[in-house]
Amino acid sequence: MGKLQRLLALAVLAVSPVLQSAYAESPEDKGLAIAEETDRRDLGWGDSDVVMQMILRNAEGESSVRDLRLRSLEVPERKLGDKSITVFHKPRDIEGTAFLSHTRILDPDDQWLYLPALKRVKRISSKNKSGPFVGSEFAYEDLVSQEVDRYAYKWLRDEACGEAAPDRECFVVERTPLYEHSGYTKLVSWVDKRDYQPRKVEFYDRKDALLKTLLMLDYRQYQGQYWRTHRMDMVNHQTGKSTTLTFEDYSFKVGLSEDDFDKNRLKRVQ
Amino acid sequence: MRSGSAHLAAGLCLAALSLPAGAEEPRFDATLELGTELRVFPNAPAYAAQRDRTLGPSLYLEPEFTADWNGGDDRLTLVPYARFDRDDDRRTHADIREANWLHIGDGYDLVVGADKVFWGVTESRHLVDIINQSDAVEDVDLEDKLGQPMVQLAVPSDWGTASFFVMPYFRERTFPDRKARLSGGARVDSNASYDSSAEEFHPDLAVRWSHVIGDFDVGLSHFHGTSREPRLLKLDAGDPTNLTPHYDLIDQTGLDLQYTTDAWLWKLEAIGRGGHGDYFGAAVAGFEYTLFGIAGTDMDLGLLAEYQYDGRTENGDAPGVLGNNDTFFGTRLTLNDVDDSSLLAGAVVDNEDGSTLLSLEAERRIGDSWKVEAVARFFVNADRRNPLVGYERDDFFSLTLIRYF
Numbered sequence: 237m238g239k240l241q242r243l244l245a246l247a248v249l250a251v252s253p254v255l256q257s258a259y260a261e262s263p264e265d266k267g268l269a270i271a272e273e274t275d276r277r278d279l280g281w282g283d284s285d286v287v288m289q290m291i292l293r294n295a296e297g298e299s300s301v302r303d304l305r306l307r308s309l310e311v312p313e314r315k316l317g318d319k320s321i322t323v324f325h326k327p328r329d330i331e332g333t334a335f336l337s338h339t340r341i342l343d344p345d346d347q348w349l350y351l352p353a354l355k356r357v358k359r360i361s362s363k364n365k366s367g368p369f370v371g372s373e374f375a376y377e378d379l380v381s382q383e384v385d386r387y388a389y390k391w392l393r394d395e396a397c398g399e400a401a402p403d404r405e406c407f408v409v410e411r412t413p414l415y416e417h418s419g420y421t422k423l424v425s426w427v428d429k430r431d432y433q434p435r436k437v438e439f440y441d442r443k444d445a446l447l448k449t450l451l452m453l454d455y456r457q458y459q460g461q462y463w464r465t466h467r468m469d470m471v472n473h474q475t476g477k478s479t480t481l482t483f484e485d486y487s488f489k490v491g492l493s494e495d496d497f498d499k500n501r502l503k504r505v506q
Numbered sequence: 507m508r509s510g511s512a513h514l515a516a517g518l519c520l521a522a523l524s525l526p527a528g529a530e531e532p533r534f535d536a537t538l539e540l541g542t543e544l545r546v547f548p549n550a551p552a553y554a555a556q557r558d559r560t561l562g563p564s565l566y567l568e569p570e571f572t573a574d575w576n577g578g579d580d581r582l583t584l585v586p587y588a589r590f591d592r593d594d595d596r597r598t599h600a601d602i603r604e605a606n607w608l609h610i611g612d613g614y615d616l617v618v619g620a621d622k623v624f625w626g627v628t629e630s631r632h633l634v635d636i637i638n639q640s641d642a643v644e645d646v647d648l649e650d651k652l653g654q655p656m657v658q659l660a661v662p663s664d665w666g667t668a669s670f671f672v673m674p675y676f677r678e679r680t681f682p683d684r685k686a687r688l689s690g691g692a693r694v695d696s697n698a699s700y701d702s703s704a705e706e707f708h709p710d711l712a713v714r715w716s717h718v719i720g721d722f723d724v725g726l727s728h729f730h731g732t733s734r735e736p737r738l739l740k741l742d743a744g745d746p747t748n749l750t751p752h753y754d755l756i757d758q759t760g761l762d763l764q765y766t767t768d769a770w771l772w773k774l775e776a777i778g779r780g781g782h783g784d785y786f787g788a789a790v791a792g793f794e795y796t797l798f799g800i801a802g803t804d805m806d807l808g809l810l811a812e813y814q815y816d817g818r819t820e821n822g823d824a825p826g827v828l829g830n831n832d833t834f835f836g837t838r839l840t841l842n843d844v845d846d847s848s849l850l851a852g853a854v855v856d857n858e859d860g861s862t863l864l865s866l867e868a869e870r871r872i873g874d875s876w877k878v879e880a881v882a883r884f885f886v887n888a889d890r891r892n893p894l895v896g897y898e899r900d901d902f903f904s905l906t907l908i909r910y911f
Contacts, residue, residue, distance in 0.1 A: 292844055300844050300874060328537065328910035329877045330846065344768070346718070354649065355624045359723045363769045364798045367806065371844040495613075499718060500660060500667040504608065504615060506578060 267389025267409045274432040275384045281462045283309045283492035287484040292372050295476030302326060302370055307505070308381070309497050317341055318381035319497040323505050324370075334502050337362075341385045342415050350502040357502050366419025373448060373470040373479040375419055378439075387411040387423075397426050400435040400451040404428050420447070431455070433463045441474075448472050458488055532575040538911040539568040545687075545904040552899040553691025555684050555747070557593055562687065562902075564591035568603070579610040585653075589644070594686035597643040602653045614661045620653035623671075625714065625725060627764040627773045628790040630812045630834035630854055634760035634775045636729045637712060639677040646688060646883060646897070647865070652677045666717025673710040676732045678751065690896030692747045694738065701732075701755040701781075708732050708755070725762040731755065733781065735825040756781030769796045773812070783823025788816040792834065808838035810852065826893050831857045845871040859889035866903075879906040 261269070290302040303326035309319040317339025324333045332352035339345050345362040365377040390410045397406040406426040413420055421444045426436040434452055441447040454466040468481040495501060545562040566589040574581040585604040591597035606619030623637040637654055644650035654677060660669040681694035702708035710731025717724055736751035758779040765772040776789040792812030800807045814829035836852030847870035854863045864884040871877050882903035888895040 294844070327871060327874045328539075329871055329875075329908070331537070331910075346766075355622045356626075357624075358627075359718075359764055359766050359771070361766060361769050361771065361796055361798075364796070364806065367798055368804050368842050371842060371846065495662050498662050498667065499723070500662060500669075500716060501615075504610060506574070506581075 263391045264389060266391035267411075268384075270391065270407050270409055270427055270432070271384050271387070271389055271411075274427065274434075277432055278462055279310075279312065281310050281459075282489045283307070285487045285490050285492070286464075289482050290370070290372055290374075291480045291482075293478045293480075300327070302372075307492060307496070309492050309494070314385065315341060317345070317383050319494075320381065321497060321502070321505055330370075332506065334505055336497065336499060336502050337380055338497070339381045339383060341383050344416070345380060348499045348502060350505075352503075355503060357499055359499070363417050365415070365417045373472045373477055374481065377413070377415075377418055377420075378450070378470070386415050387413055392424070394429070395426075397428055397435045400426070400453055401428055404430060404435070406435060431463055433465070446473055456485075458486055462488065532573045535570075535572045537570045539570075539908060540911065541566045541568075541906050541908040543904055543906040545902050547687050547900060547902045549899045549901060551687060551691075552896075553689075555691050556687060556689060557685050559593055559687075562591065562593045564589055564594075564597065566590070570604075581608040582606070583608065591686075594643065594683045596681060596683040597686065599643065599680060601641065603651075604653055614659060616660075617656065617658040620655050621658065622651050622653065623656075623658070625727060625760070625762060626775050627723070627762045627771075628775045628792065628812055629773075629794070629810055629836065630792075630852065631790045631814050631829050632775075633777050633788055633790055634725070634727060634762045636727075636734055636758060636760070637671060637673070639679055639734050641680050643680040643682050645881070652680070666715050669714045669716075671710075671712040671714075673712070673731065674707065676706040676708065676710065676753070678706070678753075679734070679736055681751075684747070687900045687902065688897060692738075692749050692896075693745075695748065695750045698736065698751040698753055699739070700753050706732070721766050723762075723764045723766070725760070727758075727760040727762075729756070729758045729760070733825070737782070737822070737825045754781045769798065770794075779818075782818065782825065783821075784819055786817040786819070786824070788818070788827075790814050790829070794838075796838075804842040806838075806840045806842060808836075808840070810834070810836035810838065814854070828856075828863075828893055829854065833857055841870075847871075856889070856892060856894075859892055861888045861892040861894045862886040863894060875910045877908040877910070879908065880904070881906075 285307050288304050288306055290304065291299055293299045302324065305323045305325065307321045311318050319338050322335040324330045334350040336348040337345055347360050347362045349358050349360050351358065366375050369376050369379055392408045392410055394405060394407055397404040406428055409425050409427055411423045411425060419442065420439050421442060422440045424438040425434045427434050433455055437450040438446060439448040449471050451469045452465040455463050456466060457463050464483065464486055466483045469478065471478045543564045547560055547562065550558050568585060568587045571584040572581060583604050583606055587603045588600040589597060602620050604621055606617050606621045609616045624635055626632050626634040638651035639654065640648040641650040641652050642648055654673055655675045657672045658669060660667055678698050682689040684691065684693040708731060712727065712729040714725060714727040733754045733756045736753050738749040739752050740746050741750045742748035756779055758777050760777045763774045771794040773793065774791045776787065778785065778787050790812050792810065794808050794810045796806050796808045798806050812834040814832040814834065816827050816830040818824035818827060820826065832854050834852060834854045836850060839849045841847040849868040851866045864886055866882040869877060869879045884901045885894050885897045888898045
């Protein structure tokens, strides 16, 4: 290798760890590097607050609506997971019900449920990762924070992102859950090469059959850095049911702290 | 109640003083829950004083008004409640469930006014929970509570949350009318007697520490004040079914503990109480184990068992108690469907005489703003010396249709 070539190669290696893996690393290393880059680009978001709406549809096309609000706290240490509180506003009979999650990486998450009718905070088992979240097509494990070290990765190929982001190129990466009690044998993600955001995810059930497809649409960037999807469409291929999750504008760095994600504060949130 | 309202009004005025002077509009919200209930008593009553009616209709209203400002760190809440029952003049009643000002400060939160507070972890008996009086005419499970006037300060820290309660006014327990079902044929006088010369104005105090240590949720509490459980005294020589409630001054220390691992919830509540004759201890301990996604469906099946012990002497110095040596078995079925359908069935069996309370509670949503609840309670195999015998012919099931506005 000539001197110039070597310099060029070094420069490329320095600026792009992902490119580097494309040359030198195994599909597993490349898959992990893509996930780490997605994670790295999102570091420092601090805390966020967003109002969401969930529309549940069954195979007959009947729909029902949930209004909820999600507050999240970034826990920067890689060995620790983020924290979140979900509060329901609609339907009215569950108004004020709140769900607190302290995500772990491979250990079971810590979860509490607040039941406003009894003013009771209950610690609940987090074994139920694959169960439906409030009757929707989203499982609990789909909605908790996607920590890098919860999965093993394998880069499969590069291809067009498809319907969720026409004109974009994606990495196609297979993820295998490393935590216990997942409902999936694997997830296949289409990750946009330009912004490292996932555009589409396919979920394979315990029999390795295609169970669900998630499209992540309407990405908007906040604070010049943090990309967030504002529409998630989840379709269950086995039941014909689907759930759409839409997000209003996010607020970042609203001043939330660890105290706001304590179980004793759960009865105060709204 | 009238003086209680005065205290509340004072608290709300205080709160109103801290309202911003128009700089930032508070956000207001008003909602209403309206329920119609039909209770069905298949058996004729046991006591001559009770009306023999199979169907007992009633209706309740629970509006909720809130205003908040400072990004939700200040909040006024008003929740009145009223029920109209055709057959029970005492069950026809009104209450202020909540009328309070919440302020979330820097490193503390403060509640001034009437509020509801729950402590504890077990399902079959709530031993540690002592802040609020039971609204016992609502249901025999004693889970409905009257609003409790209080000043509550909670201070979170790395070593857990410490909470302090000052309760300037006591609420008497509600009891059914003698002529109604579930009265045991007794009349409970509305003029209670008290240990304290200040009567219902004795300032009750409580302190609680709660913390999460890994897989353990732990709470320690102490209460000094007027017992929420009355002793029912037979002071009327001419009529032994005419009872006078007497509220002792007590000290109660409580522990609640839950260990959560895999699909198991291991639970313990224990108290020590002084003030009704001899000091005694009581405890409830057990588990809830959940089978998630049974038979390849989305449904969860929970299996529950709890043992209830109560060491009080039953010679009249302490209020009567059902769960002194009893076992609870239960099962909870959660469908995880769009309508949040669930069912809880259980039995509390007296280990000494076999007296049994069977319970079934089921609910599901209908559409976006309706809900239906079904409850059944059966008093089975009641021993003549067991307090359950007073309800033996008052087995019932009820259906409640709720509309949210």
